[in-house]
Amino acid sequence: AQTVTQSQPEMSVQEAETVTLSCTYDTSESDYYLFWYKQPPSRQMILVIRQEAYKQQNATENRFSVNFQKAAKSFSLKISDSQLGDAAMYFCAYRSLGEEYGNKLVFGAGTILRVKS
Amino acid sequence: ETGVTQTPRHLVMGMTNKKSLKCEQHLGHNAMYWYKQSAKKPLELMFVYSLEERVENNSVPSRFSPECPNSSHLFLHLHTLQPEDSALYLCASSQEAYSYNSPLHFGNGTRLTVT
Numbered sequence: 001a002q003t004v005t006q007s008q009p010e011m012s013v014q015e016a017e018t019v020t021l022s023c024t025y026d027t028s029e030s031d032y033y034l035f036w037y038k039q040p041p042s043r044q045m046i047l048v049i050r051q052e053a054y055k056q057q058n059a060t061e062n063r064f065s066v067n068f069q070k071a072a073k074s075f076s077l078k079i080s081d082s083q084l085g086d087a088a089m090y091f092c093a094y095r096s097l098g099e100e101y102g103n104k105l106v107f108g109a110g111t112i113l114r115v116k117s
Numbered sequence: 118e119t120g121v122t123q124t125p126r127h128l129v130m131g132m133t134n135k136k137s138l139k140c141e142q143h144l145g146h147n148a149m150y151w152y153k154q155s156a157k158k159p160l161e162l163m164f165v166y167s168l169e170e171r172v173e174n175n176s177v178p179s180r181f182s183p184e185c186p187n188s189s190h191l192f193l194h195l196h197t198l199q200p201e202d203s204a205l206y207l208c209a210s211s212q213e214a215y216s217y218n219s220p221l222h223f224g225n226g227t228r229l230t231v232t
Contacts, residue, residue: 004159035220043205045223091160105221107160 002027004094006108013082014116020067021077021111023092033095034068034075039110040088048090051075079113087115120144123208123224130198131232138193138227140208148214149191150221151183154205166191167214198231205229 003026013019025034036048051059051068058066063083067076079086092108121142130136142149151163165173166185180202182194191208205226212219 037223043207043226043228045207045209045221047220047222050220105162109159 002029002032002094002096002106004092004106004108006090006092006111008111009109010112010114012114012116013079013086015084016081018078018080019082019113021079021090021092021113023075023077023108025073025075025092025094025106027073027094027096029096031097033097034066035093035095035105036064036066036075036077037091037093037107038086038088039091040085045091049077082115084115084117087113089113121208121210121222121224123206123227125227126225127228127230129230129232130195132198132200134198135194135196137195138206138208138229140191140193140224142189142191142208142210142222142224144210144212144222146210146212146222147188148211148219149185149188150209150211151191151193152207152209152223154207154226156204160207164193165214172214195229198229200231203229203231 005024032053034051038046038048049059049061049064058068063080065078089110089112091110094106124139148167150165153161162175163177164183169185180197184192205228207226208224209221211221
């Protein structure tokens with residue numbers, strides 16, 4: 001079974017600076033999807049960015065980018081020019097494509113990001 | 118308008134009560150999910166419905182009973198819960214249940230407290 005590990009329970013960043021959130025995962029599959037979700041105090045989970053494992057190019061969405069290291073099974077999220085609205089819980093998630101795993105979405109435990117003004 | 122609406126936002130219930138959580142999606146999706154979010158634990162998938170048919174039940178106790186009357190509505194019926202069931206219950210939907218090209222859209226959740 002796949003597992004997703006976020007080793008940083010909490011992170012802080014100064015407004016306008018850059019922060020990187022770590023995520024590692026364990027899988028025996030060669031093809032899968034990876035996601036970062038954001039959960040602000042409103043509690044709604046919002047998709048931030050996603051990466052297809054077969055693509056070598058790192059995904060980017062405006063100020064958000066990932067560093068996908070397939071061999072190392074690492075999928076970190078970089079937030080540039082941090083804003084107060086980025087403060088939230090961030091979840092890394094893995095989606096299997098294999099039928100035996102039912103294409104489940106497996107989440108990490110989350111990282112709380114605090115943004116200081 | 119989030120696209121996925123959950124009610125109520127907060128619920129406090131005793132262990133002998135019966136209550137229901139409601140989820141409605143306005144996105145025209147075919148799949149709906151219930152997740153449980155407990156403190157300091159990863160989100161746990163509870164149930165998956167695809168085209169109103171339950172396709173996954175992840176060893177959830179029978180005191181949680183889902184119902185999907187149509188593709189836009191999903192309920193979670195609760196009865197004789199335990200204090201450890203206190204958590205945030207999140208509903209989500211996606212275009213298809215098992216398509217990697219179909220991201221989840223979440224509601225705001227129901228914060229459940231069992232006393």
